[in-house]
Amino acid sequence: MRSDLTAGGAESPSWLLRLAAWGGLVFLHFPILIILLYAFNTEEAAFSFPPKGFTLHWFSVAFGREDVLEAIGLSLKIACLATVIAMVLGTLAAAALYRRSFFGKESLTLMMVLPIALPGIITGLALLNGFKQLGIEPGVLTIVIGHATFCVVIVYNNVVARFRRTSYSLIEASMDLGADGWQTFRYIILPNLSSALLAGGMLAFALSFDELIVTTFTAGHEKPLPLWLLNQLTRPRDVPVTNVVAMLVMLVTMVPVLLAYLLSRGGDSVAGSGK
Template structure:
């Protein structure tokens, strides 16, 4: 009993230590977002102010970058939800030659390093004589956002009993009615959770955006450029805090939608 308690204490200590290690930099950014001008570069902070929030949201470049990132993330998420759901519907029930290879190609963009994906997309766009811009960013983000939606939806499909669809058809429902009253209600939360995660991933994606943005400056690139401007550090911290909150909210909501084990999200068995 003593050894079990000792092991439990050790594991708890290691777990809390890992959490502190991961989140300490985030806490520092949050503290500096409220830091006074006089102590902007000192630690620990010597004052508390909301001045930098008004400065940040009064700058046109910040608002333009935020608006552009929201637009890109929304478009990429919409494309991913359509393609990811259709791919999941096509793959989950049918067995055919090459299915495993197609599945691998579907999930490959999320597994590849971002720099490889970005470089490959840039060369593909150049080969097709497509100039980098909003369109190329959206396409680049959609390539890995599709994977997020696909994984969520195909897991739900695997837990949707085929007998429900068969019963609906036997009772006289046509394809649209079966989809509307049987399939869609079962997929709704999985699609929404996948869309939220895809939006969060797209909103703060930097590496693929760097290769596909051209002259556009969405929020991640704006933040990267701010590193060369030390006097704007307080404003940068405020925007970084807003980005963290903007990505944490959809992730948390997706967690709430998909928690509950096999009945909701599926365990992949």
């Protein structure tokens, strides 16, 4: 066994392990490849496999559709707003909680995790109910509030990890050298946080853009992209357009994650773990 260990500490795996590992990775990516494939399918109505031909036709059809464009615009708007709110609240919470311990700190962290720890249907139903009690009509505002609520913890996790890795003596050193709280925030804290903050924001954006369950409850008459997609699934006649939109949604949710990973590489590896 000792001879199996190379200098880098990596073991040489048996073919069975290698097969299982790569098999798992293929399993994870196969459906995604199928989506990519079907978006270029010439066929109009069926799910039949293999596809009969290759076309870009459905892209132009999809982008000509008013409802598709509206859904995309709406989802982008919601994701941007929710991300901004989540970034502000998550950073404030991280700044408050990372260092000092005080009574009730644990319950505060739990409270932030709850919206994604509890099944989405509970969060959604609770929010719907809460809005009703306050007499707020479901719409863009309520969707944004809902999304921001479960995105906070994503930003918080990224930022608090960076705070913890940043030695507190940096802040003391800055003050020692004559900088007040504002200057220290501007010149020391913000530059050190920025990549973690950006990574957290990207993940929050991806999460919000794709969120379906809470959105179902808080959307009212609005139709953001995931809801539009869900609706399409019960409507087989639009299959080609659905395929194209599905591919786009997938890309929009995957690219920010890739960027977030690149941003936090070399820093902490927390970005993205624990969606």
